[in-house]
Amino acid sequence: MANRARQRKGTSETETMTEYQLLHEMDFRNPEPSKSKLCQVLKVMLLVCPCLAVGVFIGWLSFRNSGGSQNCQIQPNSDQQHQHDMENTFKRIMNDLAKENIISNLRNYTGRQRLSGTDGVHELGRHIAQQWRDHGLDKVEVTPYEVLLSYPNTTDPNKVQIVLDNGTAVFTSTFVEKPLDPDGNQTDIIPPYNSFAPAGIVQGDLVYVNYGQIEDFMFLKNNLSINFTNKIVIARYGKIFRGDKVLNAQRFNASGVILYSDPADVNINGTSDTYPHSWWMPDTGVQRGTVGGDGDYLTPFYPAREYAHRLAVDKSIINIKIPCHPIGYGDAIHFLRELGGHVAPDTWKGKLNITYMIGPGFINTTRKVKLTVNNYLKVVTVENIIGIIKGKVEPDRYVLLGNHHDAWVFGAIDPLSGTAALTEITRVMGEMIKSGIRPRRTIVFCTWGGEEVGLIGSTEWVEEYMKVLYERAVAYINVDYAVDYTDYLMAGTSPLLQDPLYQAAKIIPNPDPTSPYRTLYDIWNKTNPGNGTGEPSIYYSLGSGSDMAAFYERAGVPSIDMWYSYDFKKWNIISYPLYHSAYETFHMYTAFIDPSFNYTLTMARLWGVLSWKLADEFLLSFDVRRYAKAVADVINTFKIQYGTLWNEQSVNIAALDSASSNFTLAAHNFYDYVRTLDKNDSLAVRMVNDKMIQLERTFIDPEGVPGRPIYKHVMFAPSKFDSYTGSSFPGIVDTMFEIQHNNANSWELLKQQVYVVTYTIQSAANSLDPIGL
Numbered sequence: 001m002a003n004r005a006r007q008r009k010g011t012s013e014t015e016t017m018t019e020y021q022l023l024h025e026m027d028f029r030n031p032e033p034s035k036s037k038l039c040q041v042l043k044v045m046l047l048v049c050p051c052l053a054v055g056v057f058i059g060w061l062s063f064r065n066s067g068g069s070q071n072c073q074i075q076p077n078s079d080q081q082h083q084h085d086m087e088n089t090f091k092r093i094m095n096d097l098a099k100e101n102i103i104s105n106l107r108n109y110t111g112r113q114r115l116s117g118t119d120g121v122h123e124l125g126r127h128i129a130q131q132w133r134d135h136g137l138d139k140v141e142v143t144p145y146e147v148l149l150s151y152p153n154t155t156d157p158n159k160v161q162i163v164l165d166n167g168t169a170v171f172t173s174t175f176v177e178k179p180l181d182p183d184g185n186q187t188d189i190i191p192p193y194n195s196f197a198p199a200g201i202v203q204g205d206l207v208y209v210n211y212g213q214i215e216d217f218m219f220l221k222n223n224l225s226i227n228f229t230n231k232i233v234i235a236r237y238g239k240i241f242r243g244d245k246v247l248n249a250q251r252f253n254a255s256g257v258i259l260y261s262d263p264a265d266v267n268i269n270g271t272s273d274t275y276p277h278s279w280w281m282p283d284t285g286v287q288r289g290t291v292g293g294d295g296d297y298l299t300p301f302y303p304a305r306e307y308a309h310r311l312a313v314d315k316s317i318i319n320i321k322i323p324c325h326p327i328g329y330g331d332a333i334h335f336l337r338e339l340g341g342h343v344a345p346d347t348w349k350g351k352l353n354i355t356y357m358i359g360p361g362f363i364n365t366t367r368k369v370k371l372t373v374n375n376y377l378k379v380v381t382v383e384n385i386i387g388i389i390k391g392k393v394e395p396d397r398y399v400l401l402g403n404h405h406d407a408w409v410f411g412a413i414d415p416l417s418g419t420a421a422l423t424e425i426t427r428v429m430g431e432m433i434k435s436g437i438r439p440r441r442t443i444v445f446c447t448w449g450g451e452e453v454g455l456i457g458s459t460e461w462v463e464e465y466m467k468v469l470y471e472r473a474v475a476y477i478n479v480d481y482a483v484d485y486t487d488y489l490m491a492g493t494s495p496l497l498q499d500p501l502y503q504a505a506k507i508i509p510n511p512d513p514t515s516p517y518r519t520l521y522d523i524w525n526k527t528n529p530g531n532g533t534g535e536p537s538i539y540y541s542l543g544s545g546s547d548m549a550a551f552y553e554r555a556g557v558p559s560i561d562m563w564y565s566y567d568f569k570k571w572n573i574i575s576y577p578l579y580h581s582a583y584e585t586f587h588m589y590t591a592f593i594d595p596s597f598n599y600t601l602t603m604a605r606l607w608g609v610l611s612w613k614l615a616d617e618f619l620l621s622f623d624v625r626r627y628a629k630a631v632a633d634v635i636n637t638f639k640i641q642y643g644t645l646w647n648e649q650s651v652n653i654a655a656l657d658s659a660s661s662n663f664t665l666a667a668h669n670f671y672d673y674v675r676t677l678d679k680n681d682s683l684a685v686r687m688v689n690d691k692m693i694q695l696e697r698t699f700i701d702p703e704g705v706p707g708r709p710i711y712k713h714v715m716f717a718p719s720k721f722d723s724y725t726g727s728s729f730p731g732i733v734d735t736m737f738e739i740q741h742n743n744a745n746s747w748e749l750l751k752q753q754v755y756v757v758t759y760t761i762q763s764a765a766n767s768l769d770p771i772g773l
């Protein structure tokens, strides 16, 4: 999977300057505010809070403002000393991470193809495990899971053909990608395919469906009266997760899907200056990728351990029912230029040198498209490597760093740029524990197997350890590929981790040493600013494009997914051009992605420092007010978008509003209480930290979002129509989509979802209260 949420827009909104924020600003400028200053601010707040409280108490739901002790205590020396030690450790992490080691890791890791379930990936996993052991981690384990995967038949290849009435094929798509650099010239490369697309042979008229989004199909059905029965559709990659394109085609009764990369999305200038001369995809390149779901199909919701009871291997358990196969634009043009029927709307036109037509069918109606898919299912082993540094004070609290090590082919960007950095972090932290420096909490290093084929290694592991992770995990920090370009940092985060992320970025040097902007934070804020926030852009809804999905969506562990990327305003494309092709080689990475390796090193520094910080700080630097604000912002958007309609239908907006106000008040009270906490009172600190960690879990609903029980995060779950991106409160958003676009009579479901969301937000407010009942 591994195309991450890619929500290239800031979702943190403008915050009005409040006393709370003033107090918060002090946190960065002066970590040890004087007793008198702090007390002054508290006095202002005590004047403000009761007024706020009165307004809220007359609402639908009550929140008991029990506050906290207001003893204005100066932070004791041991905490100051600890801060100082931690800062020294950060410096050491930054200094010790060595670019040369990252380069050598990446060269070794990309030496052969690393597809899930093959010898290539098993060899890599064992090699990484040995490195981590050599680096001195306390424990390194291989966790195998027996799972169902999907492969192409290499002796009877998949193909897309143009056939005549008599069955003669006049054009057949190519089978393999031609190697274009010495690194890629190897014999055991698995040819392009879409995993979990079922085997099948279909023949019929072709329809061009743009990106295959739900709105594209609706346009063709409603405006052009196209009937998709017995039609094969051709969709360009981009905009949404490829599996959702196939599900959309299924919803409209199409019989098969051809996916292709249009130059508009992979070679946007349309020139011949493509790889190996630039990072743009040549006409021989093909994007592989799964079209299936997340986790092992045979053991839904539970771990695929040897004692598991497995569903029978049967086509019926796979949600993808129609054949699908990917091709490059060198092949796609043969099909698209023969299409007749309707002219495509301007926004549907790609960059091939043809007139884009929709069909259905070719101009010469005796010619048809024949799609042959011979993929087969097989139970194989996928392995995760899990390395542990045991925490010295709170070993039962975990900070996890994760990335996968399976790739579609060589995986120089996706994922091994991240894996090469992760191993270097294990070396530096291994040295640290050898010299007697150990974090307060446990650090867990994870390199997942089976990610590309459905986030399988991470999902099965989260399922296996669900109970302890749910109870104990502090944060999960995902870096899938570390760098796909060097324009700016991209980060999706739980609102809780936004402040720790910013604080870490403030101590990492700018990867460009010639820039006047000193820190990573400064250059991030300059090149990728949030929309009116004064802070760097982040997005909240993490989606399900990489291994954070199970942690965040299932276990409610506050998570981050981050990488260095290209400027989306410059190139409005969903992924880097050579994504999931055989051209993601070490040569390509060093020539076009990060020749200096400064940016890969920067990602290792950010990942290492942020993880150590979360594992070692007494009091977690989470800011619960960010969550309350995120909730309030979404509810305000709902009121603007749907207010009139909701009032007409008697949707209970007042209760929703009331819960959100209660959460805001509870978050501010909690924050004020935390500011006055004696950081040497270890029980009080642990109680506060646990409340902050558990706040994310209050958004987990065991029932899941409607029709998709795998997604349990009520607020931030993937959108129903594009699982790469997340939507806020998808139970509401998806139901409103059905009502507004499909005239669905779903008002009862909508009211039920508003009620679930109201209940969840009120539960979040309760969870921050000292007693909570």
Ligand SMILES: [Zn+2]
Residues within 6 Å of the ligand: 001, 002, 003, 404, 414, 415, 451, 480, 481, 546
């Ligand atoms: Zn990936």
